[in-house]
Amino acid sequence: MRDYNTRVVVLGVAMLGGSSGLVGSFTLLRRRALMGDALSHASLPGIALAFMLATTLGYDGKYLPLLLAGATFSGLLGVGCILWIRNKTRLKEDTALGIVLSVFFGAGVALLGMVQQMKTGNAAGLEGFIYGKTASMSAMDVRLIFYASLIAIALSFANFKELKLLCFDEGFAGSRGYPVVLLDVLLMSLVVLVAMVGLQAVGLILMIALLVIPAAAARFWTDTLWKMTAYSVILGTVGCVIGAMVSAVFPNLPSGAMIVLVCSFFFFLSMFFGTARGVVARFLRRRRLNRRIDRQHLMRAMYEQIEHPDRSDTSALKPGSEPVRKTKVSIDELLLVRSWNWKRLMAAIRSAEVDELMQYRHGHAQLTHAGFIEAARLTRQHRLWEMYLITYADVAPALVDRDADNIEHVLEPHVIDRLEDLLEEQELLFPVPTSPHELGDGLTSSEEGILP
Amino acid sequence: MNQTENVNQVSPLSVDDLTVAYHRKPVIWDVAFDLPEGQLIGVVGPNGAGKSTLLKAIMDLIPRASGRVRVFGDTYRNNRHRVGYVPQRESVDWQFPVNALDVVTMGLYDEIGWCLPVRRKHRQRAMEALDRVGIADLAQRQISQLSGGQQQRTFLARALVQDADLYLMDEPFAAVDAATELAIVDILRELKKRKKTAVVIHHDLQTVPDYFDHVVLLNMRIVACGPVETTFTAENLNKTYGGRLTLLDEVNEAMRRRETSL
Numbered sequence: 001m002r003d004y005n006t007r008v009v010v011l012g013v014a015m016l017g018g019s020s021g022l023v024g025s026f027t028l029l030r031r032r033a034l035m036g037d038a039l040s041h042a043s044l045p046g047i048a049l050a051f052m053l054a055t056t057l058g059y060d061g062k063y064l065p066l067l068l069a070g071a072t073f074s075g076l077l078g079v080g081c082i083l084w085i086r087n088k089t090r091l092k093e094d095t096a097l098g099i100v101l102s103v104f105f106g107a108g109v110a111l112l113g114m115v116q117q118m119k120t121g122n123a124a125g126l127e128g129f130i131y132g133k134t135a136s137m138s139a140m141d142v143r144l145i146f147y148a149s150l151i152a153i154a155l156s157f158a159n160f161k162e163l164k165l166l167c168f169d170e171g172f173a174g175s176r177g178y179p180v181v182l183l184d185v186l187l188m189s190l191v192v193l194v195a196m197v198g199l200q201a202v203g204l205i206l207m208i209a210l211l212v213i214p215a216a217a218a219r220f221w222t223d224t225l226w227k228m229t230a231y232s233v234i235l236g237t238v239g240c241v242i243g244a245m246v247s248a249v250f251p252n253l254p255s256g257a258m259i260v261l262v263c264s265f266f267f268f269l270s271m272f273f274g275t276a277r278g279v280v281a282r283f284l285r286r287r288r289l290n291r292r293i294d295r296q297h298l299m300r301a302m303y304e305q306i307e308h309p310d311r312s313d314t315s316a317l318k319p320g321s322e323p324v325r326k327t328k329v330s331i332d333e334l335l336l337v338r339s340w341n342w343k344r345l346m347a348a349i350r351s352a353e354v355d356e357l358m359q360y361r362h363g364h365a366q367l368t369h370a371g372f373i374e375a376a377r378l379t380r381q382h383r384l385w386e387m388y389l390i391t392y393a394d395v396a397p398a399l400v401d402r403d404a405d406n407i408e409h410v411l412e413p414h415v416i417d418r419l420e421d422l423l424e425e426q427e428l429l430f431p432v433p434t435s436p437h438e439l440g441d442g443l444t445s446s447e448e449g450i451l452p
Numbered sequence: 453m454n455q456t457e458n459v460n461q462v463s464p465l466s467v468d469d470l471t472v473a474y475h476r477k478p479v480i481w482d483v484a485f486d487l488p489e490g491q492l493i494g495v496v497g498p499n500g501a502g503k504s505t506l507l508k509a510i511m512d513l514i515p516r517a518s519g520r521v522r523v524f525g526d527t528y529r530n531n532r533h534r535v536g537y538v539p540q541r542e543s544v545d546w547q548f549p550v551n552a553l554d555v556v557t558m559g560l561y562d563e564i565g566w567c568l569p570v571r572r573k574h575r576q577r578a579m580e581a582l583d584r585v586g587i588a589d590l591a592q593r594q595i596s597q598l599s600g601g602q603q604q605r606t607f608l609a610r611a612l613v614q615d616a617d618l619y620l621m622d623e624p625f626a627a628v629d630a631a632t633e634l635a636i637v638d639i640l641r642e643l644k645k646r647k648k649t650a651v652v653i654h655h656d657l658q659t660v661p662d663y664f665d666h667v668v669l670l671n672m673r674i675v676a677c678g679p680v681e682t683t684f685t686a687e688n689l690n691k692t693y694g695g696r697l698t699l700l701d702e703v704n705e706a707m708r709r710r711e712t713s714l
Contacts, residue, residue: 161564162561162566162567164558169544171539171543175511175535175537176537177562178562225550
C-alpha cells in the first residue's frame with residue numbers, strides 16, 4: 001500500500017467495483033445479467049484488431065483508449081448479433097448468446113495468436129485483458145477507469161427511478177410514455193461503460209462476476225431497492241479492493257481471479273446469513289411458522305376436547321365443579337386428535353406455557369383464562385373459514401386467503417354474519433360460547449402479539 | 453355496433469379498423485368501436501381472444517398492423533396523461549425489492565419528471581390512493597408479502613393516483629379475494645359517479661350485468677358492442693365463445709402451418 005502505483009490502482013478498482021455493483025443491480029433485476037457476459041467476451045477480437053491496426057499504421061498499439069474503443073465496438077457488435085439472431089430466427093436468446101459468445105471469443109483468441117506472431121509491436125501484456133492484470137495498469141489507465149465509473153454512477157443515480165420502473169414493469173412504463181427501448185439502451189450503455197473499463201482489472205472472462213455477484217449477494221440482505229444497490233456498491237468495492245491488493249502482493253495471482261474469489265466469499269456469506277432472504281433466515285422463518293401452526297392446532301385441540309359432548313355433559317351435571325374452561329385434558333387425548341408426535345406436541349405445550357396460555361402437570365394440560373379466550377377465538381376463526389369453504393364452494397378456493405391474519409380482514413362483515421348464523425344452525429358442535437366471541441373479537445388484532 | 457346516440461360527444465376511446473399481428477399471426481382483426489363516456493365497460497371474450505392485446509395496442513405498447521385509435525379525439529400519445537393503466541397482475545415479478553407505496557408512487561413518475569426525486573407530496577398522494585383501495589396500513593410492506601388481492605389493489609392504486617379520465621384495466625378481478633372484488637367494484641362505481649370511463653377486461657360472465665353498463669364482446673374481432681341489456685345476450689355469447697373452435701382457429705392453423713413450412 002505504500003507504493004504510489006498500488007494506491008492508484010486500488011482507488012481505480014474500488015471505483016470499478018462500486019459502479020459495477022450499482023449497474024449490476026439493475027441488470028440483475030432486468031434479467032439482462034448475461035448480456036454483460038456476452039459483451040465482455042465479444043470484446044476480445046476488437047482488442048486484437050485495434051492493436052493490429054494501430055501497430056501496422058505505426059502508432060503505439062497498447063494505447064488504452066484505442067484498445068477499449070476496439071473492444072467496445074466488437075462487444076456491441078456481438079450484442080447486436082445476439083439480438084439479430086433472436087429476432088430473425090426462431091432460436092431462443094440463450095442459444096444466440098452461446099453461439100455469439102463462443103464464436104467471438106474464439107475469433108479473439110485466434111487473432112491474439114496472430115498478433116503474437118507479428119514482427120512489429122510488442123504484444124506482451126495483451127493477454128492481461130483475458131484474466132485481468134492490475135499490475136500492468138498505469139496511472140492514466142486508472143484515471144480512465146475512474147472517470148468512466150464516475151459517469152456510470154452519476155447516470156444511474158440521475159435515472160434511478162426511471163430504471164427502477166423499467167425493471168419492475170416495462171408495460172406500465174410504456175403506457176406512461178417512457179421510451180422503454182431508450183431506457184434499455186441507457187442501461188446497456190452503462191454496462192458497456194463499466195465492462196470495458198473493467199476489462200483490464202478483472203479480465204473479460206470474469207467481468208460478468210462483478211456485474212452479477214455483488215448485486216445477487218446484496219439481494220439477500222434487503223427487500224428495498226436503494227438499500228440493495230447500496231449494499232451491492234459496498235460489496236463490489238470491498239471485493240475489488242481486497243482482490244486487487246492480494247494480487248499486488250502475490251504477482252502470480254491474476255487480479256480478476258482474486259477479485260472474483262473475494263466477491264464470491266461475500267456471496268456465500270450473504271446467501272447463508274442474509275437477513276432478508278438468506279438460507280438461515282428462511283429456515284428460521286419457516287420454523288417459526290410451523291411452530292405457530294402447531295400452537296394453533298394445540299389450542300384448537302384443547303378447545304375441541306373441552307367442548308366434547310361427553311365431557312361437557314358430565315361437568316355440567318356436577319354442581320360446584322370447576323368451570324368448563326378449566327377442564328384438564330390428558331396428553332394421550334391430544335395425541336389422538338392430530339398426527340403429531342409426542343415431541344412436537346410437548347414443544348407446542350411448552351411454548352404455550354411460556355406465554356401463560358396453558359398449564360401442564362402430570363400429563364394433563366389445562367388452559368388459563370387468556371388461553372381459553374385465545375383457543376375460542378382460533379376455533380371460531382377456523383370454523384368460519386371452514387363454513388365459508390363449504391358455503392361458497394364454487395368461488396371459495398381462489399378467494400380464500402388464510403394468510404390474512406383474521407377472517408374479518410378478508411371477508412365483508414355481512415358474509416361473516418351469515419357464516420355465524422350458519423354455524424349456529426349447525427348442531428353437531430355446540431356453539432362457541434358467546435362471551436369468548438366478543439372477547440375474542442376484541443383480541444383479534446393482537447394475534448401476532450399472543451402468538452410469537 | 454350501434455353508437456348513434458354518442459355522435460355529439462367526443463368518445464373517450466374510439467378504435468377503427470385495428471389489426472394487430474405477432475410474428476405475422478393476426479391476433480385481433482378489424483376491431484372497431486366507439487365507447488361512451490362516463491360508463492363502466494366490460495371487455496369479454498375467451499382466452500386468447502386478444503383482450504390484453506387490444507389494450508396494449510391502444511396504448512401503443514405493441515405495433516399495430518393497421519388501424520387508428522382516438523383517445524378523447526386525439527392520439528394516445530397526446531392524451532396519455534388522461535389515461536390510467538392497470539396491467540395484469542402476473543405481468544410483473546412480485547419478488548422485486550419494492551414496497552406497496554413505491555409501486556403506487558410509480559404512477560406519478562412522469563409527473564415528477566426525469567431525474568427528479570420523489571418528494572413528500574408525491575408520497576402523500578400515493579398514501580391517499582392506497583387509502584382509497586383500503587390498504588394504507590400495508591404501505592411499507594414488501595410486495596411479495598402482499599396477498600393476491602392486495603397486490604391487485606396496489607396496482608389499482610397506482611392507476612388511481614394519476615387521476616385520469618379513462619382507465620384501462622387488464623383483469624383486475626382475476627384470482628382476488630371476495631373483499632378485494634367488492635372494493636374494486638366500489639371504486640369502479642365511484643369513478644363512474646365522477647364521470648370517468650373504465651374499460652375492464654373481465655372473465656366472469658356471471659357478474660358482467662352487475663358490474664358493467666356497456667360490454668365489448670371480443671373474439672379476435674368484435675362480436676358485439678353495446679349496452680349490456682341489449683348486447684349481452686345468449687346469442688352473442690354463443691357467437692363469442694361457441695364459434696371459437698371452428699373457422700377462426702382453422703384459418704389460424706393454416707397460417708401457422710404456412711409459416712413453419714417457409
